Amino acid sequence: MGFAIDKIRADFPILLRQVHNKPLIYFDNAATSQKPQQVIDALVHYYTYQNANIHRGVHALSQEATDAYERARDLVKTFFNARLREEIIFTAGTTHSINLVAHGFRSWLQPKDEIIVGQAEHHSNIVPWQMACALTGAVLKVLPIDENGQLQLETLKSLLGPQTKLVVVNHVSNALGTINPIETIIEMAHGHGVQVLVDGAQASSHISVDVQALDVDYYITSAHKMCGPTGVGMLYGKKELLEALPPYQGGGEMIKEVYFEGTTYAGLPHKFEAGTPNIAGGIGFGAAIEYLNTIGLEEIAAYEHELLMHATQGLKQIEGLKIYGDITHKTAVVSFNIGQLHPYDVGTLLDRMGIAVRTGQHCTQPVMDFYGIPGTVRASFAFYNTKEEIDIMIKGVQRAVNMLQ
Numbered sequence: 183m184g185f186a187i188d189k190i191r192a193d194f195p196i197l198l199r200q201v202h203n204k205p206l207i208y209f210d211n212a213a214t215s216q217k218p219q220q221v222i223d224a225l226v227h228y229y230t231y232q233n234a235n236i237h238r239g240v241h242a243l244s245q246e247a248t249d250a251y252e253r254a255r256d257l258v259k260t261f262f263n264a265r266l267r268e269e270i271i272f273t274a275g276t277t278h279s280i281n282l283v284a285h286g287f288r289s290w291l292q293p294k295d296e297i298i299v300g301q302a303e304h305h306s307n308i309v310p311w312q313m314a315c316a317l318t319g320a321v322l323k324v325l326p327i328d329e330n331g332q333l334q335l336e337t338l339k340s341l342l343g344p345q346t347k348l349v350v351v352n353h354v355s356n357a358l359g360t361i362n363p364i365e366t367i368i369e370m371a372h373g374h375g376v377q378v379l380v381d382g383a384q385a386s387s388h389i390s391v392d393v394q395a396l397d398v399d400y401y402i403t404s405a406h407k408m409c410g411p412t413g414v415g416m417l418y419g420k421k422e423l424l425e426a427l428p429p430y431q432g433g434g435e436m437i438k439e440v441y442f443e444g445t446t447y448a449g450l451p452h453k454f455e456a457g458t459p460n461i462a463g464g465i466g467f468g469a470a471i472e473y474l475n476t477i478g479l480e481e482i483a484a485y486e487h488e489l490l491m492h493a494t495q496g497l498k499q500i501e502g503l504k505i506y507g508d509i510t511h512k513t514a515v516v517s518f519n520i521g522q523l524h525p526y527d528v529g530t531l532l533d534r535m536g537i538a539v540r541t542g543q544h545c546t547q548p549v550m551d552f553y554g555i556p557g558t559v560r561a562s563f564a565f566y567n568t569k570e571e572i573d574i575m576i577k578g579v580q581r582a583v584n585m586l587q
């Protein structure tokens with residue numbers, strides 16, 4: 183295989199670290215990814231040589247910083263194949279992006295309007311809509327999952343109606359790794375004149391996304407899940423929809439003219455970018471995308487699928503181990519429990535072996551309630567992980583089971 187795993191791993195300095203005197207095995211990529219040296223260098227370079235506020239100064243530094251930041255926007259635009267650069271809004275991340283859109287929807291939702299939300303959403307794609315509903319009298323309708331964690335499209339058919347104003351759903355579930363059939367969901371919703379917002383936080387560094395081909399209305403992600411820095415992310419929206427959407431926060435940068443009698447807003451994307459943004463973060467986001475491009479999303483997806491299959495087969499050898507959402511059309515996330523063992527206990531023992539997994543609800547309490555469990559152990563892989571690391575984890579899980587049972 184041509185996947186240059188050794189060369190790739192050398193780009194991630196953190197992978198050389200030890201934890202509890204064991205080599206770090208980082209399997210918590212769904213919570214946040216690690217950062218390659220190229221991204222770290224981009225942050226340091228900006229603060230060392232280019233630090234200035236953007237879009238404001240006539241001076242050289244400000245121009246350079248602005249150019250670097252806007253170049254990052256172009257990289258994001260191309261990565262997601264958006265039609266226009268002004269359709270890319272830089273935000274603080276997925277949570278911020280969803281709140282931005284949900285806040286705009288408050289202005290036009292009417293009592294009894296309906297928003298359809300997937301059952302396996304991250305809390306950040308549930309709570310902002312609940313808040314919008316509470317203020318407007320609109321109603322949240324849940325699109326249920328089946329035992330495998332897959333959305334029940336038959337039910338979507340019956341949920342979509344004249345009252346439906348929006349469908350919000352993730353591209354990939356962070357709890358289970360399920361890849362949702364968003365192409366079909368978007369087509370069904372558009373058939374009823376309904377817009378669709380897709381939470382792509384868990385998809386964008388694992389499968390390639392083309393917002394124009396999807397014809398998605400809003401697509402959202404966080405840089406830190408894609409080898410970029412924390413505190414920065416994006417909202418993609420179709421131009422005409424973003425133009426209609428009221429601004430979220432008011433302040434500098436987002437205005438055209440300010441009078442005490444009234445203010446006019448700046449055009450896209452600035453209308454949604456009030457205040458000094460995370461300049462270094464935006465530049466780092468661009469560097470992360472350049473890095474991912476050098477490896478290639480298709481190659482990443484293929485390699486990570488191998489990791490997924492390897493982990494799934496290995497873990498299933500452990501007696502009493504159950505994988506939730508055990509299907510093949512998923513990203514490299516394995517969410518599991520062993521008998522009645524508490525996920526926290528398993529996770530704690532794995533940590534002592536240097537293995538970082540997430541345990542608990544993964545910000546998706548409705549999924550845990552659906553399965554009637556307190557949480558899961560979640561191992562989520564990235565393209566810099568290896569089968570050897572997975573083998574160590576599988577042995578570690580077996581050891582944990584032996585100790586706890």
Ligand SMILES: *Cc1c(COP(=O)(O)O)cnc(C)c1O
Pocket residue numbers: 212213275276277278304306307352354355356381382383384404406407
């Ligand atoms: C991580 C994640 C979020 C939240 O992202 P933040 O960067 O914390 O705002 C939302 N949805 C999904 C599917 C996620 O994986």
